[in-house]
Amino acid sequence: MxxxxxxxxxxxxxxxxxxxxxxxxxxxxxxxxxxxNPTGSIKDRAALWMIADGEKRGLLTPGATVLEPTSGNTGISLAMVCRQRGYRLVCVMPENTSAERRQLLAMWGAEIVYSPASGGSNEAVAVAKRLAAEHPDWVMLYQYGNPANAQAHYExxxxxxxxxxxxxxxxxxxxxxxxxxxxxxxxxxxxxxxxxxxxxxxxxxxxxxxxxxxxxxxxxxxxxxxxxxxxxxxxxxxxxxxxxxxxxxxxxxxxxxxxxxxxxxxxxxxxxxxxxxxxxxxxxxxxxxxxxxxxxxxxxxxxxxxxxxxxxxxx
Amino acid sequence: MAVQVRVPTILRSYTGGSKVVEGVGDTLAALFIDIDSHFPGLRGRLVSEDAGELHRFVNIYVNDEDVRFLGGLDAKISDGDTVTILPAVAGGSAMMPATAGI
Structure with a gap:
């Protein structure tokens, strides 16, 4: 193929x-x-659909910054797609995330913001939402609530x-x-x-x-x-x-x-x-x-x- | 024989610290009423009195199957079943501090 x-x-x-x-x-x-899939997980589908949807709706323009709470496969998938399309990606993740995972994300081009380990994943979501409010020009795709995530699988x-x-x-x-x-x-x-x-x-x-x-x-x-x-x-x-x-x-x-x-x-x-x-x-x-x-x-x-x-x- | 109910850490203040308690009842609703007679207040944390249904952020499983798909509070319970109570958390393949994927 x-x-x-x-x-x-x-x-x-x-x-x-x-x-x-x-x-x-x-x-x-x-x-x-x-x-x-290209980065080795199912999340490539959701990442690609969420980015394409953001572009279609005019949210993502050249040089845009994408923000997402994730320490895992979604971050890696988004980093790959963002790099290819010329966007900057900021991932929020708990500070106790493994070194392996941090390196993978950095390698694919993501920047990392840490949230307190004690708050777990709920806290990472909260920190991401706070950052989004502080930086109105950043685009949080928010995989938990973005219909384009489910739509990728529907299509x-x-x-x-x-x-x-x-x-x-x-x-x-x-x-x-x-x-x-x-x-x-x-x-x-x-x-x-x-x-x-x-x-x-x-x-x-x-x-x-x-x-x-x-x-x-x-x-x-x-x-x-x-x-x-x-x-x-x-x-x-x-x-x-x-x-x-x-x-x-x-x-x-x-x-x-x-x-x-x-x-x-x-x-x-x-x-x-x-x-x-x-x-x-x-x-x-x-x-x-x-x-x-x-x-x-x-x-x-x-x-x-x-x-x-x-x-x-x-x- | 009775039904074993696994209680999450956050609710053990109602069970004197017990991780597992026992109760009887043909349905989940009846089981919770029986358990509440031994551990007052526990049922109120699981069931919303106004709506007469489970609290939104409480997940309950009978033998590992989510009771919301087994009839909710009307779910049938048999001797020897295990009922597990868990809070709803963000996780599963989506957010993970240390290991997990996605």
């Missing part, structure tokens, strides 16, 4: 069967390999899945900004009667929830529960176990959030087997495992890996 530039090659990722993880010939799992991920797997019965993805589930979910619901849209939600260690006041929770503005069939909470042990299974049995070296998604998919697959129903279950592989090697997720026993993840937002 030939493209005019790197950003033109976003999307159209492979869908591969998981014959060893599928429970039966009638209940099959399929993985959409989003690590095949690309959904159609790609349906074209490659017309017999699809289930779509399983992770619940973060909710963009993937909302966009792909809406597209598939409009075209596939009875399709089940399953959210896999990472369940972190107690420390992550410990400081949260229950009245000050965070729900992304994009989230619309009516798009989902159900939502399954998956802990670190199951996520790690499935992440390892994916590479051991199918040769797919994925990040930990993909293990979380696979676990929810296997629960659904098991339900289908017991009910005697045929199923073609599409799961999202969000990114490769490279960025998570230093977490210890892939080395030692599962118990050791689980202990290493305690207190971290691992997906």
């Amino acid at each position: 030939r493209f005019d530039s790197l950003v033109d090659s976003v999307g159209r990722t492979p869908l591969v069967g998981l014959p060893r993880l599928s429970p039966s010939p009638d209940v099959r799992l399929w993985a959409k390999l989003e690590q095949d 690309t991920t959904g159609p790609e899945l349906l074209a490659d797997l017309p017999t699809i019965t289930h779509f399983v993805a992770g619940l973060g900004t909710t963009g993937t589930l909302m966009g792909t979910g809406r597209f598939l619901r409009e075209r596939v009667p009875g399709i089940r849209i399953i959210a896999a939600e990472p369940r972190y260690g107690e420390i992550v929830y410990g400081l949260r006041n229950i009245d000050e929770g965070f729900i992304p503005e994009l989230y619309d529960g009516s798009v989902l069939t159900t939502r399954i909470s998956v802990g670190p042990k199951e996520s790690l176990r499935r992440t390892r299974q994916m590479v051991e049995e199918e040769g797919i070296f994925a990040g930990i959030s993909s293990g979380c998604i696979l676990h929810a998919a296997l629960i659904e697959a098991d339900r289908c087997v017991r009910a005697g129903q045929r199923a073609d279950i599409a799961v999202i592989v969000c990114d490769g495992g490279w960025k998570y090697l230093s977490t210890g997720a892939y080395a030692g026993t599962l118990e050791e890996a689980e202990a290493a993840l305690e207190g971290q937002l691992w997906a």
Whole structure:
């Protein structure tokens, strides 16, 4: 395949069967390999759509500064697209973000503003909103509330899945900004009667929830529960176990959030087997495992890996 | 046999510090009323009295499935089930301090 530039090659990722993880010939799992995007994650789709939308609406003009609370894949994707289009990118992230991640963002050209570690991700969002108010000429794309995030999946991920797997019965993805589930979910619901849209939600260690006041929770503005069939909470042990299974049995070296998604998919697959129903279950592989090697997720026993993840937002 | 309820750190002031408490009830609503009789005030943090539904920023799971997709407070509960209470947080593949992707 030939493209005019790197950003033109976003999307159209492979869908591969998981014959060893599928429970039966009638209940099959399929993985959409989003690590095949230019910067190695599904976030390239949302980043490109949010930037293009900002340009279309006249918010982004040559030399503009883009601002976003992110320490992860969205930042890397935005940095790549912004560099190609001539925008400056400022990422707000908690100060305890790993050195590896800071280097990746800096390499792709992002500038970094730190928020207090104690406030976690909610605080990074708050700092970004404050910066946006101080710099009215900066453009915060705000992936949690930007409809272009979900629209990217409505226009690309959904159609790609349906074209490659017309017999699809289930779509399983992770619940973060909710963009993937909302966009792909809406597209598939409009075209596939009875399709089940399953959210896999990472369940972190107690420390992550410990400081949260229950009245000050965070729900992304994009989230619309009516798009989902159900939502399954998956802990670190199951996520790690499935992440390892994916590479051991199918040769797919994925990040930990993909293990979380696979676990929810296997629960659904098991339900289908017991009910005697045929199923073609599409799961999202969000990114490769490279960025998570230093977490210890892939080395030692599962118990050791689980202990290493305690207190971290691992997906 | 009863139902085990996992309580997040922020709400353990209502359970005398207990991480897991037990209760009985055929539905989530009945379970919360039973638990509130042992740990007064806990139910008020989970259920909005006016609307008669779960507080917006509280997520509750029965055997790892979100109860909002199982009928909410009318969700059926059986002996041996595990109910988990968690606050809604920003996270999941979107924002992560130390490790995670995205």
